[in-house]
Amino acid sequence: xxxxxxxxxxxxxxxxxxxxxxxxxxxxxxxxxxxxxxxxxxxxxxxxxxxxxxxxxxxxxxxxxxxxxxxxxxxxxxxxxxxxxxxxxxxxxxxxxxxxxxxxxxxxxxxxxxxxxxxxxxxxxxxxxxxxxxxxxxxxxxxxxxxxxxxxxxxxxxxxxxxxxxxxxxxxxxxxxxxxxxxxxxxxxxxxxxxxxxxxxxxxxxxxxxxxxxxxxxxxxxxxxxxxxxxxxxxxxxxxxxxxxxxxxxxxxxxxxxxxxxxxxxxxxxxxxxxxxxxxxxxxxxxxxx
Amino acid sequence: xxxxxxxxxxxxxxxxxxxxxxxxxxxxxxxxxxxxxxxxxxxxxxxxxxxxxxxxxxxxxxxxxxxxxxxxxxxxxxxxxxxxxxxxxxxxxxxxxxxxxxxxxxxxxxxxxxxxxxxxxxxxxxxxxxxxxxxxxxxxxxxxxxxxxxxxxxxxxxxxxxxxxxxxxxxxxxxxxxxxxxxxxxxxxxxxxxxxxxxxxxxxxxxxxxxxxxxxxxxxxxxxxxxxxxxxxxxxxxxxxxxxxxxxxxxxxxxxxxxxxxxxxxxxxxxxxxxxxxxxxxxxxxxxxxxxxxxxxxxxxxxxxxxxxxx
Numbered sequence: 001x002x003x004x005x006x007x008x009x010x011x012x013x014x015x016x017x018x019x020x021x022x023x024x025x026x027x028x029x030x031x032x033x034x035x036x037x038x039x040x041x042x043x044x045x046x047x048x049x050x051x052x053x054x055x056x057x058x059x060x061x062x063x064x065x066x067x068x069x070x071x072x073x074x075x076x077x078x079x080x081x082x083x084x085x086x087x088x089x090x091x092x093x094x095x096x097x098x099x100x101x102x103x104x105x106x107x108x109x110x111x112x113x114x115x116x117x118x119x120x121x122x123x124x125x126x127x128x129x130x131x132x133x134x135x136x137x138x139x140x141x142x143x144x145x146x147x148x149x150x151x152x153x154x155x156x157x158x159x160x161x162x163x164x165x166x167x168x169x170x171x172x173x174x175x176x177x178x179x180x181x182x183x184x185x186x187x188x189x190x191x192x193x194x195x196x197x198x199x200x201x202x203x204x205x206x207x208x209x210x211x212x213x214x215x216x217x218x219x220x221x222x223x224x225x226x227x228x229x230x231x232x233x234x235x236x237x238x239x240x241x242x243x244x245x246x247x248x249x250x251x252x253x254x255x256x257x258x259x260x261x262x263x264x265x266x267x268x269x270x271x272x273x274x275x276x277x278x279x280x281x282x283x284x285x286x287x288x289x290x
Numbered sequence: 291x292x293x294x295x296x297x298x299x300x301x302x303x304x305x306x307x308x309x310x311x312x313x314x315x316x317x318x319x320x321x322x323x324x325x326x327x328x329x330x331x332x333x334x335x336x337x338x339x340x341x342x343x344x345x346x347x348x349x350x351x352x353x354x355x356x357x358x359x360x361x362x363x364x365x366x367x368x369x370x371x372x373x374x375x376x377x378x379x380x381x382x383x384x385x386x387x388x389x390x391x392x393x394x395x396x397x398x399x400x401x402x403x404x405x406x407x408x409x410x411x412x413x414x415x416x417x418x419x420x421x422x423x424x425x426x427x428x429x430x431x432x433x434x435x436x437x438x439x440x441x442x443x444x445x446x447x448x449x450x451x452x453x454x455x456x457x458x459x460x461x462x463x464x465x466x467x468x469x470x471x472x473x474x475x476x477x478x479x480x481x482x483x484x485x486x487x488x489x490x491x492x493x494x495x496x497x498x499x500x501x502x503x504x505x506x507x508x509x510x511x512x513x514x515x516x517x518x519x520x521x522x523x524x525x526x527x528x529x530x531x532x533x534x535x536x537x538x539x540x541x542x543x544x545x546x547x548x549x550x551x552x553x554x555x556x557x558x559x560x561x562x563x564x565x566x567x568x569x570x571x572x573x574x575x576x577x578x579x580x581x582x583x584x585x586x587x588x589x590x591x592x593x594x595x596x597x598x599x600x601x
């Protein structure tokens with residue numbers, strides 16, 4: 001049962017899965033990790049991205065292209081979300097904790113139920129040439145859809161890391177996460193920068209959603225399990241670190257894949273939530289936090 | 291004193307209704323659910339409303355109550371009251387455990403941790419044959435009806451007693467040292483700690499009581515449905531209802547969750563019967579978001595404003 005070969009295969013698959021998990025968590029890493037907004041609606045928006053991709057791809061457009069096309073739309077949704085959050089909660093600054101959480105939790109249920117009402121509870125998939133076939137190297141088989149997701153995930157992570165460390169706006173976003181008051185003293189408007197960051201976080205979600213439906217069938221209630229996966233990755237990474245997000249995604253992916261292979265798929269959902277709980281209890285600042 | 295008289299009158303009323311003939315059985319089925327939400331909303335409010343720590347994991351506590359009842363019933367055919375007591379104790383212990391793990395951290399981490407507990411326990415139950423695993427378990431109700439005509443009537447009355455008990459506990463906490471301490475925590479945790487409030491301790495007590503009451507609300511469920519199954523027991527929709535009702539009713543006073551639960555749960559029952567199950571989650575979600583944005587102090591806040599303006 002614990003043969004080296006099986007473990008090796010589990011690790012390989014875990015790496016592919018892990019990069020994918022990192023990619024779906026990047027947006028949350030920005031919104032929650034950097035900006036400290038309790039963005040519990042993130043997984044619901046992820047599923048929304050998948051469904052929009054599903055609808056767009058009905059016209060024959062490749063799902064990845066759909067994801068890219070959706071990014072500007074989601075950018076605007078993100079800006080709208082933050083604007084609204086700021087005007088109703090942060091500006092009044094009264095008891096943001098409970099109401100902010102309740103607001104985003106409520107929104108995620110509204111999104112989920114609307115998806116159920118429009119599309120029903122059935123699983124949805126997309127069609128593309130790379131879905132269904134696998135790359136065979138020796139005795140190992142890598143499904144192309146996982147490889148595609150792996151590639152996009154890597155590209156997204158690298159792009160965001162570069163954006164946050166090299167560009168003016170990216171550094172400003174990091175700065176606003178560290179000390180909002182200081183930024184205001186420098187003559188910058190923290191609200192505008194946060195708005196931009198939120199737009200980016202949500203835009204990334206559009207492409208991540210497209211990846212989600214490429215990797216496997218999607219159903220409206222799937223956002224619930226992704227609450228665990230995304231928050232697990234973000235907490236594991238130490239809030240707000242992009243490269244940390246990639247490593248944390250890999251840790252989760254490999255752990256989940258090994259558990260799946262040894263104990264069976266029915267135990268898989270507990271892995272991310274268990275890891276999350278463990279981190280919160282033992283090292284809440286994350287693997288790479290100070 | 292006045293309160294005790296009211297409670298006695300309310301309970302007598304419930305007793306009267308549940309022994310009276312000629313009422314459709316469905317009334318008791320729906321009434322059970324509404325009373326259950328009164329308990330859940332009240333229990334949620336003890337931690338969420340008074341202290342500002344948002345529990346997203348309500349179904350975990352309900353399920354611990356329900357599955358404890360199942361195990362007690364299956365292994366030693368324990369009577370209903372023992373099941374309820376056992377469910378309450380274990381759910382309280384779960385509350386204490388989650389609290390110990392995360393109440394030192396910021397509120398959002400506590401919230402996420404409670405979601406985690408739901409999924410971990412669901413996975414465990416899915417893989418636990420004794421209580422039926424993922425497929426569920428059929429249960430045969432005992433014939434012991436006390437002096438009621440049907441099981442639904444009896445459970446309805448039991449739930450009424452439990453609801454009155456929960457509200458009484460919440461009311462007592464509100465004006466006690468614990469309630470004042472929790473409010474201090476909500477307003478500013480640092481300031482509370484500096485003024486000598488044992489913040490961690492009172493948060494843990496509140497979390498334990500809140501969890502125990504949710505467990506009590508869940509414990510009669512297997513007998514109510516004579517069936518138990520993980521997917522519906524661990525449904526996160528319970529969370530949105532249990533946190534939506536107090537916030538819509540008003541979190542600052544014990545009557546808020548009661549008002550919210552009575553109004554919303556009744557509305558949900560009507561929507562479920564006339565339209566669909568999905569829509570009743572949507573109703574709570576939309577109302578919750580509307581209230582949080584427009585009337586953050588809930589119905590109680592609206593009443594207060596209206597009273598002030600009419601003076």
